[in-house]
Amino acid sequence: MRSLYGLEILLIKCLFFVAALIIGILMHSFWKCLIFITFLSTIRSKSGGYHADTRIRCFVQSMLTFVLALTILKLESIYKVIIIPLTILAFCASIIIWLLAPIDTKNNPLSENEKRKFGIKSKIILCLEIVIAIVSYLIDFEGISCAIMLALITTALLMLMGKKKNAG
Numbered sequence: 741m742r743s744l745y746g747l748e749i750l751l752i753k754c755l756f757f758v759a760a761l762i763i764g765i766l767m768h769s770f771w772k773c774l775i776f777i778t779f780l781s782t783i784r785s786k787s788g789g790y791h792a793d794t795r796i797r798c799f800v801q802s803m804l805t806f807v808l809a810l811t812i813l814k815l816e817s818i819y820k821v822i823i824i825p826l827t828i829l830a831f832c833a834s835i836i837i838w839l840l841a842p843i844d845t846k847n848n849p850l851s852e853n854e855k856r857k858f859g860i861k862s863k864i865i866l867c868l869e870i871v872i873a874i875v876s877y878l879i880d881f882e883g884i885s886c887a888i889m890l891a892l893i894t895t896a897l898l899m900l901m902g903k904k905k906n907a908g
Contacts, residue, residue, distance in 0.1 A: 752795065759799070760806045769810045772887050776809050779869055779891035786862040787841035788850075789898035790905055809890045816886045823877075823886060830873070830889035833896035837866050843902040866892070 757777065764773025792798035816822040841862035844850040850858065873888035 756799065756802055759803060763803060763806050764810060767807070767810045767814070769813060772813045772883055773806065773810055775884055775887040776806070776813070776891055779872075779888045780894055783837065783862065783865050783869060783891060783895050784898065786858050786865055787837055787895055787899055788843040788845070788858070789895065789900075789902035791845055791847075791902070805894060809887075809894065812890060813883060813886055817883060820882070823882060826886055826889045826893070830892045833889075833892040834866060834870060836896040836899060837892065838863060840899050840903065841866075843899045843906070845902065846906060 760773060760777050761770065764770045767773070792801055812822070812826075816826065842850060842855055842858035844855070869888050869892060873885045873892075876882070876888070877885040
């Protein structure tokens, strides 16, 4: 029974990934989409946060998130000044992730040991993503830097939403 659940989760993750890449292709932002998904899923898997109540709601909200992120990345490539508010928001997001990670859910509460382990892992991933974003910017790969910053911002927002959901 447990392996069947694991297979179902794997199939759902594959569906999300393929759908997100299709959105990236349709928006002519395949590489930025791939970078955003990679960095978002890496930090989010250890920091936790909001989860939708149904798979359909999760899918719709995730796809809207990808469209919004890719729209912002497209705007940044046209209006370079957008990098300033993105940087400020990513800095604030990094503080939120550092202080709050991990956020568990009512359906899957974490033990104190798991919280400690996920907290350490999320801080390491956060530091690595920040370094990659800074280096990317310094070597004129602003699109990569912005995609990483958006992944951090998205993660922090989902963490805050998860914390609010847990409290309510």
